[in-house]
Amino acid sequence: MTQALAYQEKARIAPVASQREPVSTPRKPALHIVGGQSVNAQLQQIASVVHLEREETLLDEGDPADHVYQVARGTLRAVKLLPDGRRCITKFIHAGDHVGLSQVDTYSFSIEAVTDATLVRYPRRRFQALLQSDAKLMHSFYAIMCDELAATQDRMLLLGRKSASERLASFLLNMAMRSVKSEGAMTEDGGIIVELPMSRADIADYLGLTIETVSRLISKLRAQRIITLRKAQEIVLLRRDLLEEMSEAAA
Amino acid sequence: MTQALAYQEKARIAPVASQREPVSTPRKPALHIVGGQSVNAQLQQIASVVHLEREETLLDEGDPADHVYQVARGTLRAVKLLPDGRRCITKFIHAGDHVGLSQVDTYSFSIEAVTDATLVRYPRRRFQALLQSDAKLMHSFYAIMCDELAATQDRMLLLGRKSASERLASFLLNMAMRSVKSEGAMTEDGGIIVELPMSRADIADYLGLTIETVSRLISKLRAQRIITLRKAQEIVLLRRDLLEEMSEAAA
DNA sequence: CGTAACATTGAGGCACTTCAATGCGGGTGG
DNA sequence: CCACCCGCATTGAAGTGCCTCAATGTTACG
Incomplete structure (x- = not known):
């Protein structure tokens, strides 16, 4: 077997994010933030803001994938667990990175805040609809997926052979x-x-x-x-x- | 340090694929093949066919990413190497799977034939152009990337913790x-x-x-x-x- | 200043690797 | 058609890198 870090009770201590997320959430967030370039205007229309405290859980593996997020501030982690509690962090998520860009309708990992964090949230339905209608937008997210896939493959080399x-x-x-x-x-x-x-x-x-x-x-x-x-x-x-x-x- | 399988001379023995690939290649391939549904008609226009023998190399890590492929028959492997020869197979590629769906302009792994194989080849430029012009097509490849990313993350759990x-x-x-x-x-x-x-x-x-x-x-x-x-x-x-x-x- | 959570350090064990034969099947040439 | 051979697979014995278990140090916070 190997090491089993039954760590996740930790994350549970904090109140569940979904019950209190729009702490300071106006419909149109004051943040244009993000990765340098300004966010697509239409995207901004459907955006809201989520704050997370350190060790709080944003979403759990298996939850319905209702939202897409982009990190404005802070660091999060994507966590996968084995039934016996062994834990794997598939990636750290930093300012500018996205969460929940998938076509599946449940999340395939949990997302937890490593530090206090602020995210921009988009309803997935509308987000998808926007992608469909805007080829340029779709293309840019396609490119993001490609990068992420490449990074993940590098990590496979690391985990498998280093x-x-x-x-x-x-x-x-x-x-x-x-x-x-x-x-x-x-x-x-x-x-x-x-x-x-x-x-x-x-x-x-x-x-x-x-x-x-x-x-x-x-x-x-x-x-x-x-x-x-x-x-x-x-x-x-x-x-x-x-x-x-x-x-x-x-x- | 670990195991080092200096295996790749093997692949080199066989003649380089690109020199002889259109073994039986009409401009419009006779294969409609692939994953059940018939291939997009426009895609088929720009397709050609590539045959590979067992252990032949289709492309190398670092090569300019000129083509996108889909496997019609056979099994291939995506290989990454460390400088000292340690080898990692990031995935096996089976009939229906795609190769080279990336936005980067060099391949991030080598592709080698595990068995004799037949692939359909698309020039990447034109393939990209088609994606740009056809939202539905782009969307379906976006979905493919998502699936692949999810599978890769499962493998990270396997490599990291199992x-x-x-x-x-x-x-x-x-x-x-x-x-x-x-x-x-x-x-x-x-x-x-x-x-x-x-x-x-x-x-x-x-x-x-x-x-x-x-x-x-x-x-x-x-x-x-x-x-x-x-x-x-x-x-x-x-x-x-x-x-x-x-x-x-x-x- | 005490305590709880995290980080460090040490000693010992084990899972997997390394090194080294031995087995086996499939192809080739005599 | 058989004998040989070559590449791959299997099996064994010994070594080691990382894990486990356990204790100690350190930092943050009331």
Whole structure:
């Protein structure tokens, strides 16, 4: 068998999202937000806003897929569970990313907030109708799906064939890339500051490892002066070159 | 580090597909084939046919993505490699499945024939143009991408969190499903006949295991009378119920 | 300042891999 | 048609990377 992280009672503690989501929801949200370019005008007409607190659940695997979301702020996780509680995080979802772009009518994973988060919500029916009527829009979402599929396939290579240290290296590099692109935060000596909003348990379930292994590997990277830790959730990448080597050939 | 199957010289032995593909290729292929429903008429206008022999390579990771394909006959594999030769099969591609549905302009994996195969080929430019002009068509391919993404995410759970025996059980069940749907071949005593066109090495790289582990697990299933082997590549599933149990909870 | 949740560290075990024979089936050439 | 051979599959024995179990350290929060 393997590790079973029966973690999900956690998420249950928080009140269910659907009962209180439109905390501050005007019909036309004040946020135009999102990925740089302004949102399609028609899309904005059917949008509403959802706020989630840390560890709150947005939706569960198996729920009717009534809505499509785009993240405006915060980090979420897509979670799949085995009957015995083993957990897999299929992806982390960041600002700009979409949730629920599917043609199936139940969600195939749960979505939980890693940090406080704000999302824009579209009723799926109307969202689909808009796609149908707007080829350009459809095309852009088609492209999004393609990217996501490619990313998922890369992760299959990681999960199927990479060692624990290679997995962690790949993960940290990805997070660093993201950090460089958005904040671009650096230390004076050229280190890349990387926020890790998720817990070690989340990282473990994302990489198909255990908490302990992740923790040990982080300690090892620190001992090798490849990273330093400011807090448990904030690392500084000192030697990106070495991490890059590690990400495809074991240490 | 793990297993490294430097397997791909094999594929190289055979003459390159692109040099000889239109073996029997009229401009308008005689095959209407494919997934039950007849192919979109306009699509058929731009189609040509490609034949591949066993172990031949259709295209390589990194090649310019000039074509979109649909499989008419045979089984192929999508292969990703790490620099040191470790191999991952991201998916097997069966009759009806598509290859190269992406928005990126290089392929993100190699495609190799597991068995002799016949494919229908569309120039990507024109294929894209058709999608743009035909919302219904675009929509149906959007749906295909969604399905594929969902399947890939299930495989992430398998690779990240399932034990070796669970992985094999899941795989055999999937193959059995497929077999039931298409041929529906059964033995007189209710066993499901399942063809495994791929080698143990392929199965191993598909499940993130080694050849030896796959072989041992198959032997164990045989000892438990859950399956029998007619040939190495043809198993009979005797106790589907037990396999189903195994697929999500270790033996 | 105490406590609870998370992270780290250590010791030991096990599932899967690695390395190494041995078996087996299918094709080929004598 | 048979003997040989080659590639693949199977089986065994030994090694190891990661997991499990358990204790200790650390941080956030009342």
